[in-house]
Amino acid sequence: MIETAVKIVSTIAELKDIVRKTKQQGKTIGLVPTMGYLHEGHLTLASNARKENDLVIMSIFVNPTQFGPNEDFESYPRDLPRDTKLAESAGVDIIFAPSVEEMYPTDGGIYIRAGRQSEILCGASRPGHFDGVLQVVAKLFHLAEPTRAYFGQKDAQQVAIIQTMVRDYNFPLEIRTVPIVREADGLAKSSRNVYLTEQDRQEAAAIFAALQMAKEEILASGNVEQAAAKAVHYIESNTSGKIDYLECLSYPDLAQINDKTTDVLLAAAVYIGKTRLIDNLMFSLKGEMK
Numbered sequence: 001m002i003e004t005a006v007k008i009v010s011t012i013a014e015l016k017d018i019v020r021k022t023k024q025q026g027k028t029i030g031l032v033p034t035m036g037y038l039h040e041g042h043l044t045l046a047s048n049a050r051k052e053n054d055l056v057i058m059s060i061f062v063n064p065t066q067f068g069p070n071e072d073f074e075s076y077p078r079d080l081p082r083d084t085k086l087a088e089s090a091g092v093d094i095i096f097a098p099s100v101e102e103m104y105p106t107d108g109g110i111y112i113r114a115g116r117q118s119e120i121l122c123g124a125s126r127p128g129h130f131d132g133v134l135q136v137v138a139k140l141f142h143l144a145e146p147t148r149a150y151f152g153q154k155d156a157q158q159v160a161i162i163q164t165m166v167r168d169y170n171f172p173l174e175i176r177t178v179p180i181v182r183e184a185d186g187l188a189k190s191s192r193n194v195y196l197t198e199q200d201r202q203e204a205a206a207i208f209a210a211l212q213m214a215k216e217e218i219l220a221s222g223n224v225e226q227a228a229a230k231a232v233h234y235i236e237s238n239t240s241g242k243i244d245y246l247e248c249l250s251y252p253d254l255a256q257i258n259d260k261t262t263d264v265l266l267a268a269a270v271y272i273g274k275t276r277l278i279d280n281l282m283f284s285l286k287g288e289m290k
């Protein structure tokens, strides 16, 4: 039994009851969906939700439907007592931590399919990943009925796809995003960083450094291909890692850049040892980001 001010809820019935009472009082709800093993990135999402809402619900659920058969669903780090203390420090009121059976008691064979934005970047190397993300996120939106839901720009493709679902299917909520929270050497904070060996950890900082170099070159020369090639070379020469992708696409539509493109996403996924890390920079080709 964990003694804390945060209420841990594991059933849908209990969550819906809290949501119903909160709504009856005319109060706002901020939802922070996570897979747990919290770090400062998650806590920034929660602190922002705290500032803007009456009730803050954080979901902690390692969603099996977004993992491929050979991915790390089983080994993904889990520690609810640790997460509870951290969530409390960021002002979370309710942790929704259901079991897989509670979330998916039956399989009626009806799924959500992510669209064109999911065919590239992480979607290309993780087939079905974004379908699984949308499945759980849509379900969480129905259960928590948030006024606002909070997502990190570290998963920029995920945010773009969720925003499309919310817009096209009229989910009555606002999506709020938070910039990437980084370690002192630039490495994006990630629950998967715990997988890194000491050597991996040192090498991992090269991803951010390479993206920054490429951004500067794109802004100076406009030559996206050359900048990307140099960034790939930098990562290959400074790490033993294997690049999954390093690409610059228009944002949020995630299409090839053309003369009309303004906002871009420069994104990379790199295997450092066995750990697949993602990172990105978002910027405008024509001055500040809109």
Ligand SMILES: Nc1ncnc2c1ncn2[C@@H]1O[C@H](COP(=O)(O)OP(=O)(O)OP(=O)(O)O)[C@@H](O)[C@H]1O
Residues within 6 Å of the ligand: 033, 034, 035, 036, 040, 041, 042, 044, 045, 150, 151, 152, 153, 154, 155, 178, 179, 180, 181, 182, 188, 189, 190, 191, 192, 193
């Ligand atoms: N460094 C970060 N800065 C800002 N937001 C982040 C950061 N890391 C994760 N988030 C956001 O937190 C939410 C939950 O992410 P998740 O639980 O998958 O954590 P994670 O650290 O990204 O884990 P992993 O990288 O292992 O998938 C997502 O919206 C994600 O974008």
Ligand SMILES: CC(C)(CO)[C@@H](O)C(=O)[O-]
Residues within 6 Å of the ligand: 033, 034, 035, 061, 063, 066, 133, 136, 137, 155, 158
């Ligand atoms: C949004 C999310 C919690 C859905 O499982 C997950 O994809 C994540 O942590 O980014």
Ligand code: BAL
Residues within 6 Å of the ligand: 035, 066, 067, 155
């Ligand atoms: N933050 C993305 C969740 C995943 O890698 O499955």
